[in-house]
Amino acid sequence: METIAECIENIIGAPVHMLEDLDEPMEAFVEKRNQWDSSVILRALIDMAPPDALRVLGVTSRDLCVPVLTFVFGQAQLDGLVSIISTARLKPEFYGLSASPDLTLERACKESIHELGHTFGLVHCGDRSCAMSLSTHVGDVDIKKAEFCRGCRSFLRDRVTAALADESRPGREKQL
Amino acid sequence: MWKILVVDDELIMRESLAAWLMEDGYTVDTAASGQEGVELAKKTEYTIYFVDLKMPGIDGIETMTQIHKLHPDAAVIIITAFATVDTAITAMKEGAQEYVVKPCSPQEISLIVERIIHLENLERENKILRKKLNDRYTFHDIISKNPKMHELFALVNDVASLKSTVLIQGESGTGKDLIAKAIHQSSDRSEQRYVAISCAALAETLLESELFGHERGAFTGAVNQSKGKFETADGGTLFLDEIGGISPKLQVDLLRVLQERSFYRVGGSKEVSVNVRVIAATNADLMTAVRDGSFREDLYYRLNVINIHIPPLRDRLEDIPLLVRHFIERISFELGKSVSGVTDGAIARLMNHQWPGNVRELENSIERAIVTCHDGVLTEESLSFLDGDQGEEEGAMIPGDMSLADLELRAIKATLGRTSGNVKEAASILGIDRSTLYDKLKRYNLRR
Ligand SMILES: Nc1ncnc2c1ncn2[C@@H]1O[C@H](COP(=O)(O)OP(=O)(O)O)[C@@H](O)[C@H]1O
Ligand SMILES: [Mg+2]
Ligand SMILES: [Zn+2]
Ligand SMILES: [Zn+2]
Numbered sequence: 001m002e003t004i005a006e007c008i009e010n011i012i013g014a015p016v017h018m019l020e021d022l023d024e025p026m027e028a029f030v031e032k033r034n035q036w037d038s039s040v041i042l043r044a045l046i047d048m049a050p051p052d053a054l055r056v057l058g059v060t061s062r063d064l065c066v067p068v069l070t071f072v073f074g075q076a077q078l079d080g081l082v083s084i085i086s087t088a089r090l091k092p093e094f095y096g097l098s099a100s101p102d103l104t105l106e107r108a109c110k111e112s113i114h115e116l117g118h119t120f121g122l123v124h125c126g127d128r129s130c131a132m133s134l135s136t137h138v139g140d141v142d143i144k145k146a147e148f149c150r151g152c153r154s155f156l157r158d159r160v161t162a163a164l165a166d167e168s169r170p171g172r173e174k175q176l
Numbered sequence: 177m178w179k180i181l182v183v184d185d186e187l188i189m190r191e192s193l194a195a196w197l198m199e200d201g202y203t204v205d206t207a208a209s210g211q212e213g214v215e216l217a218k219k220t221e222y223t224i225y226f227v228d229l230k231m232p233g234i235d236g237i238e239t240m241t242q243i244h245k246l247h248p249d250a251a252v253i254i255i256t257a258f259a260t261v262d263t264a265i266t267a268m269k270e271g272a273q274e275y276v277v278k279p280c281s282p283q284e285i286s287l288i289v290e291r292i293i294h295l296e297n298l299e300r301e302n303k304i305l306r307k308k309l310n311d312r313y314t315f316h317d318i319i320s321k322n323p324k325m326h327e328l329f330a331l332v333n334d335v336a337s338l339k340s341t342v343l344i345q346g347e348s349g350t351g352k353d354l355i356a357k358a359i360h361q362s363s364d365r366s367e368q369r370y371v372a373i374s375c376a377a378l379a380e381t382l383l384e385s386e387l388f389g390h391e392r393g394a395f396t397g398a399v400n401q402s403k404g405k406f407e408t409a410d411g412g413t414l415f416l417d418e419i420g421g422i423s424p425k426l427q428v429d430l431l432r433v434l435q436e437r438s439f440y441r442v443g444g445s446k447e448v449s450v451n452v453r454v455i456a457a458t459n460a461d462l463m464t465a466v467r468d469g470s471f472r473e474d475l476y477y478r479l480n481v482i483n484i485h486i487p488p489l490r491d492r493l494e495d496i497p498l499l500v501r502h503f504i505e506r507i508s509f510e511l512g513k514s515v516s517g518v519t520d521g522a523i524a525r526l527m528n529h530q531w532p533g534n535v536r537e538l539e540n541s542i543e544r545a546i547v548t549c550h551d552g553v554l555t556e557e558s559l560s561f562l563d564g565d566q567g568e569e570e571g572a573m574i575p576g577d578m579s580l581a582d583l584e585l586r587a588i589k590a591t592l593g594r595t596s597g598n599v600k601e602a603a604s605i606l607g608i609d610r611s612t613l614y615d616k617l618k619r620y621n622l623r624r
Binding site for chain 2: 033039065066067068069070071072075076078118123124134136137
């Protein structure tokens with residue numbers, strides 16, 4: 001977790017506070033798919049977000065999905081407050097390969113800044129090496145770097161600066 | 177900006193798909209029913225429609241059908257929770273672009289969307305490219321890439337705003353009307369009226385009153401004062417088409433207006449002044465007419481201040497493919513027939529033809545070919561009616577016992593056949609006035 005926090009502070013440029021571990025809300029569990037609905041978890045994150053938090057990122061080892069898709073690596077509220085990533089499918093073990101905590105961590109960093117990027121209004125980027133490029137497969141995650149391309153970076157910098165300056169902490173009223 | 181519409185009766189389905197597509201940068205609208213989806217499609221044209229198959233009210237297939245009525249090229253993707261081969265086949269047969277089963281893999285959706293957007297991009301680029309090409313070869317609706325024609329377009333631009341009279345010469349169907357309009361539109365008179373009159377269509381006295389108007393009681397039937405074309409066109413442009421055959425008296429009247437810029441209405445004594453730009457056109461060789469005395473030399477020089485000679489189509493064969501494509505696009509749209517192209521063989525056949533009726537004849541031939549075309553492509557076969565003119569050439573071999581009158585009769589019959597009985601067209605192909613042709617029809621006891 002510390003590594004992810006460090007990566008976010010470096011790349012996004014905002015201080016990170018870590019909260020106590022939480023349990024995923026049981027209503028997010030989709031029994032017949034044996035997965036967890038990330039939209040439901042995001043809603044719970046909105047409810048528990050500290051009032052002074054700029055953005056919230058949840059990290060879970062549960063396998064996430066949304067109703068219309070077989071799985072997601074993560075999900076975010078576009079231009080919103082909350083985001084989540086799952087390490088379930090970032091682990092080589094998931095694909096029958098030998099475990100590699102370093103690789104898993106590296107992938108988790110990339111997906112974390114990707115989802116946080118969405119909360120600052122970034123959409124998918126056509127540059128395959130940019131963290132904002134869409135990954136539908138771990139292979140895609142490995143192609144991209146744990147940083148943004150120039151275009152995404154400058155967009156993000158403006159948004160983060162504006163968000164840090166704004167005391168009202170908007171985005172909370174946004175519904176999922 | 178690409179727009180996507182998601183139609184699904186299940187809230188969590190449409191919201192999760194919409195959210196995911198929005199992360200991809202698309203503008204996404206959602207609808208909770210087929211009806212609502214169709215209503216949205218009436219207001220906005222989306223690039224992609226995701227439509228759930230099973231919905232209360234109108235189902236996915238019916239929703240797709242209605243969307244296709246509004247936007248025939250819309251990409252509709254049918255989504256369903258119940259995968260059966262049958263529904264998949266039905267969906268595709270009814271025109272779905274794709275068929276996906278929920279939950280679907282993110283990769284599948286992203287590939288489908290990417291592919292459609294890629295095609296859409298190509299389509300847009302093609303449209304822009306086609307427009308650019310067309311613009312390069314188009315001058316006020318006149319299509320040509322022939323250098324002589326381009327010199328002519330430049331001349332039109334240069335002289336458009338002058339007041340000088342223009343004489344346009346060229347065989348029938350070469351585009352004299354179009355050039356006259358182009359001159360008007362490029363001139364500083366373009367906001368004013370453009371009035372056209374065909375001098376061959378009317379008998380002398382009628383033409384006189386058409387041109388200059390008449391006072392009340394000027395002749396039997398003249399119950400009211402009436403303005404002529406010269407007055408109607410005041411401030412603008414008057415196009416005198418088929419000027420070649422006007423009577424000696426009218427030639428004098430015309431000469432006077434061109435010199436004095438004023439005239440008398442028929443039966444009137446008050447001089448009327450006008451500011452009119454005159455453009456005249458003829459398919460006859462006016463110089464020859466001057467030499468044989470049927471056309472006044474002074475009028476000829478008055479009219480011929482600026483001379484524009486349009487080359488016949490057979491001297492600019494390179495325009496045929498361009499014109500063919502243009503006519504196919506326009507006419508198939510007008511007739512509501514889908515014709516997507518033309519074979520090389522057909523183009524070759526068209527470039528081999530002599531085109532005595534020039535672009536008008538080409539236009540009519542394309543129309544005829546489109547009407548009889550069944551598989552969406554114009555081929556040599558769909559142009560087989562053109563072979564008639566080879567036969568005609570043989571027929572033009574003159575038997576020993578043939579009189580000039582017989583020959584004339586044969587020429588008239590053949591030409592009327594080719595123009596499907598259109599006298600105006602036949603007259604211009606034959607190079608005579610329409611009234612002259614009517615006389616001949618009467619004389620030979622021919623019916624149209
Ligand atoms: N260069 C051209 N590009 C497109 N259409 C043309 C061209 N020349 C002629 N046409 C078409 O051919 C037909 C005959 O043209 P028109 O100007 O009436 O010929 P004219 O007056 O010389 O007999 C019209 O339908 C016109 O639109
Ligand atoms: Mg004409
Ligand atoms: Zn994303
Ligand atoms: Zn980027």
